[in-house]
Amino acid sequence: MITSLRGQSLLSLNEVSRDAILEVLNTAESFVEVNRRTIKKVPALKGRVVASLFFEESTRTRLSFETAAKRLSADVLSLAVASSSVKKGESLRDTIATIDALGIDAVVLRHRSSGAALQVSRYVPHVRVINAGDGQHQHPTQGLLDAFTIRQVLSQRRGTTGLESGGELFEGLRILIVGDIRHSRVARSDIAAYSTLGAEVRVCAPGTLLPDDVEQWPVTVATDFDESLEWADVVGLLRLQAERGSGAFVPSLDEFTFTHGLTVERFARMRPETLIMHPGPMNRGVEVDSRVVDAAAAIVEQQVANGVPIRMAVLYLSVAGSGESS
Amino acid sequence: MSIVLRQGLIIGPTSSVIGDVLVVDGTIADVGPAIDAPSDAYEVDARDCWVGPGFVDLHTHLREPGREAAETIESGARAGALGGYCALVAMPNTEPCLDNVATVSYVLARGATTPLDICVAGAITQGRRGEALAPMAEMAALGVRLFSDDGIGVRDPSVMRRALLYANPLGVRLAQHCEDEQLAGGGTMNEGALSSRLGLTGRPALAEELMVMRDLELVRATGAAMHFLHLSTARSVALVVAARAQGLRVTFEIAPHHFTLDEQCCEGYDPAFKVHPPLRTRDDVAALVAALRRGDVDAVATDHAPHAPELKDLPFDEAPAGMLGLEHAASLTYEALGAPQCDPAVFFQVMSRGPAAIAQLRREDAPPRHSAHGGSVAPGEDANLTVFSPSTHWTVSRSALASRSMNTPYDGRELSGRVRATIAKGRLVVDQEVLT
Structure with a gap:
């Protein structure tokens, strides 16, 4: 169990404690302020080298990590290879060894x-x-x-700040995650974070898109999507990969929209204060209707914006937090 | 050339006695309490060791032709000899594959230059594509007695039924890799809670068990003989054991990695632990060990699958499946049989007598091109003998193996029991635990 990210690698949220998560969130609060400044830069990682290695297509995560590293004054080595290491002809190990030989403090992979x-x-x-x-x-x-x-938005609504809210705001918070849970790394990390923070998590998906071992997850499985939408304080949508819909896991994308899409009709029946989240990129018209996206846009954009301070916090704690360096 | 094995415990099918074994010109010349050997006879001290029929591996991937960087027939034979094997059955998934007289002849010819008997399992279908039958009769005429599309199973039930009907009168046996690729396809480890947590696509036990069930019914319907390769689940083993008790002509093997390692090994995403069928649950491992100890298992087979280091040094899902087996199978089997309480008769049954019978290498089967294996340690028998030291402890080191590859999942593991000497086709190939 990781009780603080200081000096640690971050590979998974499964073994990260509540305190460690709150430490990251609280650290990120201070970086939100940095990002509002005219000069959006602090010298925290000056002279440090962060390698950003993306072996898979990504826009927002990569931009967000590299922006975060630069705002901490780290030097960024950036390598984007949108294909497998094998196809490139060089193994992952050799690529890492090459980058390492240049002298690096952290790898974002x-x-x-x-x-x-x-x-x-x-x-x-x-x-x-x-x-x-x-x-x-x-x-x-x-x-x-x-x-x-979630903490930021709900704190603002209560007229307080995320820092003051701490973790209590998550106690008993009802969070519904919908869609391709089975194949989703976002769902696995979200569920780990939410449940560690004390939220009550429900998942809802076609039978083929639930993980085999879902009964061992810290969630309940809901079969009634419409009832769950009314139940939830937060609805987390997931991207449905097109290939999952082409007859492999669900009969069609249309049918997925029919059973689990956040349509205008469903949206109309939800409580107005319910948060709608999506990690992006969105399939408008599949997991969520375009008009709902526009109505929920503020939060989804806030997720993107928060990518930078969170990744600043993670890099800062992980790299500057190691004893040798401070 | 004569060799005399001094004062080993000579393991018969039912009883064992301490004594000497004299080998002259490839044949066991004498067995007795204290033999007066010729003065030029090479003496092997077999005290505290078991002397029994040489091991036979039903399931070896020798990689030649096609992937000689991983293994050659010669290097595989050396690894086999160190593991106590006198005969290896080379699996046909080479490049090109062993589905015709030309490639089978090549492997047999190369094999004949090694000290061991290198037998061949021919492909069931042309190109192992699961469609048209391979020329089994022509290959059988060369001495091929086992046929398999190993690496994958024959998916189409009509092809499999035809293959069984065709093989039956030829007196050969089909050996199936039971995994329905449509269910297991894309999977990299056992399907279950762990694969889900690790984000790895699973290969369900069901993919293996469904094909076992289907093939048992095909055997029942055709009356043919069939061998089940590397069964890995409790259910698969129970199904075949029950069918065999009903009189179906079915046999099965289990592989050491399936009765010594479980899926937890995949937790660190180390491709050394990636294999098909995958490492299963702790309960499956326990069931396999129990079957082994009950004497239910026909054969232990290695599924020795060398892969060049650069291929095993990849992300888990990109790395090829398979692990080395020849050099540590005997020790792992000895341990699983309850070392030091291991019953030596059962040990030689699963390592030699059982597999030799399945491969039709017993004396009564009069195999062409090969010497006889899996018999008793008695005068007149071909001298294929393994001397196993139960009291030796050793540590596996992947860089110290004779195989060209290093993909052992047991690197650094201390094992009990080791092959002291191997006499293959009358020649002392391994002495004092090293190649001669």
């Missing part, structure tokens, strides 16, 4: 293979590894920024 971040942390044990999404396994900074966004 996105890879389509589950476990890639853990493997890299074994290749370069002296380097902090931040998992930016590995296969269907984990996307820990997404889980952190989603928790951060």
